[in-house]
Amino acid sequence: MSIHEQNRQREQISLLGKSLFDRGLTMGSSGNISVRLEDGGWLMTPTNACLGRLDPARISHLDPHGRLVSGDAPTKEHFLHTAMYDERPQSGAIVHLHSTHSVAVSCLPGIDPCDCIPPITAYYAMRVGKLPLVPYHIPGDKALGDAVRGLAGKHSAVLLANHGPVVAGKNLEAAVYATEELEETAKLFLLLRGESPRTLTPEQVAELEARFPRD
Numbered sequence: 001m002s003i004h005e006q007n008r009q010r011e012q013i014s015l016l017g018k019s020l021f022d023r024g025l026t027m028g029s030s031g032n033i034s035v036r037l038e039d040g041g042w043l044m045t046p047t048n049a050c051l052g053r054l055d056p057a058r059i060s061h062l063d064p065h066g067r068l069v070s071g072d073a074p075t076k077e078h079f080l081h082t083a084m085y086d087e088r089p090q091s092g093a094i095v096h097l098h099s100t101h102s103v104a105v106s107c108l109p110g111i112d113p114c115d116c117i118p119p120i121t122a123y124y125a126m127r128v129g130k131l132p133l134v135p136y137h138i139p140g141d142k143a144l145g146d147a148v149r150g151l152a153g154k155h156s157a158v159l160l161a162n163h164g165p166v167v168a169g170k171n172l173e174a175a176v177y178a179t180e181e182l183e184e185t186a187k188l189f190l191l192l193r194g195e196s197p198r199t200l201t202p203e204q205v206a207e208l209e210a211r212f213p214r215d
């Protein structure tokens with residue numbers, strides 16, 4: 001990847017990070033973003049950085065072995081991101097947020113750990129699909145990487161219990177769109193709790209997945 005292209009990716013991470021932060025989709029220094037580079041390395045947001053105020057020049061650049069090449073120390077969830085990339089060669093970017101409604105769902109008793117939010121809308125089925133719950137781990141725990149590794153081959157998004165969503169996409173724009181859709185559907189799910197809403201049938205979901213493959 002040329003330096004020009006890498007700089008474009010740095011700008012895009014900063015731009016979309018600010019957009020997510022400005023809309024209240026993650027707060028303080030929570031959340032992290034990564035993009036896979038053509039040589040197998042990554043750009044990742046630095047640990048303790050606010051997604052709303054990223055400096056493109058200080059974004060962490062990791063080599064294909066996960067070693068820091070330049071920039072600030074990477075997110076403490078770098079194991080989580082690399083585990084997900086290992087299982088998803090088709091994915092080019094990952095977004096993790098503490099988006100309020102998604103976090104709320106991740107704390108609920110009685111949700112289906114194999115699929116935390118039912119397919120309420122077509123767009124959710126297209127962008128997110130089945131959302132498994134990853135058991136609680138302390139943030140930055142390497143075991144979180146192992147837990148996600150077991151699920152990421154089949155799922156482009158997972159929900160960390162009492163923590164928040166981690167969403168992969170073919171590129172950063174796609175990962176951000178899917179994360180936004182997950183948050184909006186988590187809000188709908190909470191609004192509709194107790195109402196027994198009609199959900200899409202398995203046949204309707206299968207048709208959407210055939211017509212609009214994610215990545």
Ligand SMILES: O=C(O)[C@@H](O)C(=O)COP(=O)(O)O
Binds near residue numbers: 029096139140
């Ligand atoms: O919840 C956490 O601590 C992390 O998952 C997080 O969102 C922010 O951590 P850093 O990316 O290390 O700043």
Ligand SMILES: [Zn+2]
Binds near residue numbers: 030031097098163164
């Ligand atoms: Zn987090």
